[in-house]
Amino acid sequence: MSVESATTYRVIYPRVRRRRPPLVRWYRRNERVVLGLGGLAAFVVLWQVLSGAGVVDPLFFGSPQGVFQAGVREVQIPRFWNDVRYSLTEVTVGFLASLVLAVPLGLAIGWYRRVSFAFDPWLNFLNAIPRPALIPLVVLWVGLGIEMKTIIVFLGGFFSIILPTVEGVRTVDQQLLDVAHSFRASQRRLFTSVVIPATVPFIAAGVRLALGRLLIGVVVAELYAQTEGIGVLIERAADVLDGNRMLFGVLLFTLMGVLTTEAAGRVERHFQRWRPSANLDLEEGT
Amino acid sequence: MANTDLALSARGVRMEYRDRSSDTRLVAIEAMDLDVADREFVSLLGPSGCGKSTFLKIVNGLLKATAGEIRLRRNGKGREDAMVFQDAALFPWYSVLDNVAYGLVCAGVKNDEARKRAAPLVELVGLQGFEAKYPYQLSGGMQQRANLARALAVDAPILLMDEPFASLDAQTREVMQAELLRIWNAAQKTVVFVTHQIEEAVYLSDRVIVMSARPGRILADIEIELPRPRALELKRSAQFTAYADQIWKLLASQHAPAAPVGQA
Ligand SMILES: Nc1ncnc2c1ncn2[C@@H]1O[C@H](COP(=O)(O)OP(=O)(O)OP(=O)(O)O)[C@@H](O)[C@H]1O
Ligand SMILES: [Mg+2]
Numbered sequence: 001m002s003v004e005s006a007t008t009y010r011v012i013y014p015r016v017r018r019r020r021p022p023l024v025r026w027y028r029r030n031e032r033v034v035l036g037l038g039g040l041a042a043f044v045v046l047w048q049v050l051s052g053a054g055v056v057d058p059l060f061f062g063s064p065q066g067v068f069q070a071g072v073r074e075v076q077i078p079r080f081w082n083d084v085r086y087s088l089t090e091v092t093v094g095f096l097a098s099l100v101l102a103v104p105l106g107l108a109i110g111w112y113r114r115v116s117f118a119f120d121p122w123l124n125f126l127n128a129i130p131r132p133a134l135i136p137l138v139v140l141w142v143g144l145g146i147e148m149k150t151i152i153v154f155l156g157g158f159f160s161i162i163l164p165t166v167e168g169v170r171t172v173d174q175q176l177l178d179v180a181h182s183f184r185a186s187q188r189r190l191f192t193s194v195v196i197p198a199t200v201p202f203i204a205a206g207v208r209l210a211l212g213r214l215l216i217g218v219v220v221a222e223l224y225a226q227t228e229g230i231g232v233l234i235e236r237a238a239d240v241l242d243g244n245r246m247l248f249g250v251l252l253f254t255l256m257g258v259l260t261t262e263a264a265g266r267v268e269r270h271f272q273r274w275r276p277s278a279n280l281d282l283e284e285g286t
Numbered sequence: 287m288a289n290t291d292l293a294l295s296a297r298g299v300r301m302e303y304r305d306r307s308s309d310t311r312l313v314a315i316e317a318m319d320l321d322v323a324d325r326e327f328v329s330l331l332g333p334s335g336c337g338k339s340t341f342l343k344i345v346n347g348l349l350k351a352t353a354g355e356i357r358l359r360r361n362g363k364g365r366e367d368a369m370v371f372q373d374a375a376l377f378p379w380y381s382v383l384d385n386v387a388y389g390l391v392c393a394g395v396k397n398d399e400a401r402k403r404a405a406p407l408v409e410l411v412g413l414q415g416f417e418a419k420y421p422y423q424l425s426g427g428m429q430q431r432a433n434l435a436r437a438l439a440v441d442a443p444i445l446l447m448d449e450p451f452a453s454l455d456a457q458t459r460e461v462m463q464a465e466l467l468r469i470w471n472a473a474q475k476t477v478v479f480v481t482h483q484i485e486e487a488v489y490l491s492d493r494v495i496v497m498s499a500r501p502g503r504i505l506a507d508i509e510i511e512l513p514r515p516r517a518l519e520l521k522r523s524a525q526f527t528a529y530a531d532q533i534w535k536l537l538a539s540q541h542a543p544a545a546p547v548g549q550a
Contacts, residue, residue, distance in 0.1 A: 175371070175373060175375045176375060176377060178343070178348050178371070178375070179371060179375050179377070179388075180392070181347075181348055182346055182347075182348055182368075182369045182371075183365075183368075183388060183389040183392040183393070183440065184365065184392055184393070185392045186392070189391070189392060193377065193380075193388070194377070197377070197379040198379075273420070274378050274379040274380075274420045274421075274422070275378070275422070276422045
């Protein structure tokens with residue numbers, strides 16, 4: 001190349017992997033957690049300071065300290081643990097029942113044309129019903145007890161899971177079905193080797209959706225029934241205008257949401273090791 | 287043909303694809319008559335879209351022809367034929383080893399035993415060390431080799447190969463060609479081989495079938511009378527180039543404007 005050449009070049013550099021000090025490396029690896037918790041802590045501190053200074057009214061908005069104290073008081077009352085037990089049972093039983101019924105039925109509807117002809121109208125019709133509207137009817141059938149609330153939770157989970165499952169089966173790669181047919185896979189193996197693995201990401205998306213809806217279902221049903229559960233705890237606190245205790249109840253539901261979503265995420269990643277995107281976090285982290 | 291014992295015989299095979307939305311028919315294969323002798327190596331060559339993959343799928347039983355008949359020589363021990371797919375079509379959720387073992391598992395072999403029997407084939411196609419990897423961790427050519435190993439694993443007497451070496455580099459391709467000829471010879475297989483490479487077809491085959499543009503039919507059935515075993519230098523011999531030229535001219539004649547879609 002001659003010196004007076006006017007051609008310029010855009011240079012693309014490699015990713016430089018400098019060895020950083022241990023503390024920086026630790027931070028890089030846990031950046032998400034650190035920033036997440038940091039933001040949370042900042043919020044709590046700000047809230048405490050503002051309510052202490054009287055800028056936000058602790059009567060309506062509570063204060064971190066107040067919520068904490070309300071929590072400490074609550075956990076010493078047997079009725080609190082009874083409420084927790086009820087809510088957990090409703091959510092667990094409702095969710096498991098929806099999963100156990102929705103996945104096989106979804107696979108069957110997605111795979112067998114005749115089953116889908118028979119069920120499609122029902123799925124669309126029933127899914128269109130806003131579920132809280134069903135509460136009075138379910139109460140009429142089974143009363144105000146744990147059964148009603150479990151059924152509402154179940155309905156929320158069931159439709160959230162079955163619809164993506166059906167969709168997943170219908171979009172299975174024809175090529176892979178060809179391979180299975182080419183090797184004369186039995187109907188059973190066709191399901192275990194192609195249909196189900198290909199549908200897992202869809203089921204997982206459904207489960208994530210279900211967990212959100214499930215919690216809405218349990219709160220609405222508990223507030224309606226006013227019998228037992230964390231929802232009732234919130235309601236009782238509201239009756240005496242105890243903002244801190246209400247927020248403590250909200251926090252419990254939030255905790256349930258976070259924990260179940262995290263657990264579902266872990267299970268999902270385990271089943272999707274074969275997907276490049278699912279491994280991205282792991283590979284970049286180490 | 288010296289050997290009149292046929293491995294595969296197709297008579298009047300016609301294939302129309304129906305388009306449900308517009309209710310038109312697309313004739314992919316007009317009429318195919320093809321006899322392949324036992325242990326013969328036959329290549330199908332033809333313009334893109336002329337129905338080569340379709341024909342292999344009909345032979346493999348994945349598609350039902352609109353008309354015509356196919357006979358495959360029965361194999362008392364199991365499958366008559368195994369297919370190497372055009373796109374590697376590996377199961378993304380299975381490791382390389384489990385992908386290669388898939389056909390065996392389908393045939394009722396226990397998982398452990400199937401893996402044991404699949405391992406040498408993984409090695410044969412040069413994928414040793416990648417047994418536990420998932421397909422996304424393989425290059426296109428490596429995936430294609432796993433696809434080949436999967437078909438070889440079931441040890442069917444008839445191999446249907448749809449452009450198995452298309453995504454390999456020239457050197458790997460030559461190695462795989464030699465390997466295929468070795469297997470074909472040692473295991474006494476019958477091969478129906480689809481390719482777009484004239485050289486490859488001439489080098490490997492006993493016969494090269496040249497197909498017309500869609501709707502596919504047989505333009506020429508050329509017996510390749512080159513002595514075996516064939517050395518690589520053979521590709522530069524006058525006889526070899528004469529075959530290649532002949533085929534090239536036939537294919538070039540097919541590159542007239544394609545027939546309009548939808549006429550039945
Ligand atoms: N599933 C399908 N539905 C409708 N038409 C199809 C289908 N598969 C193939 N065809 C049509 O049939 C014709 C033959 O297709 P085929 O895949 O057999 O071609 P090919 O000879 O293998 O081509 P290539 O060399 O590009 O692989 C094409 O024109 C294509 O449009
Ligand atoms: Mg093809």
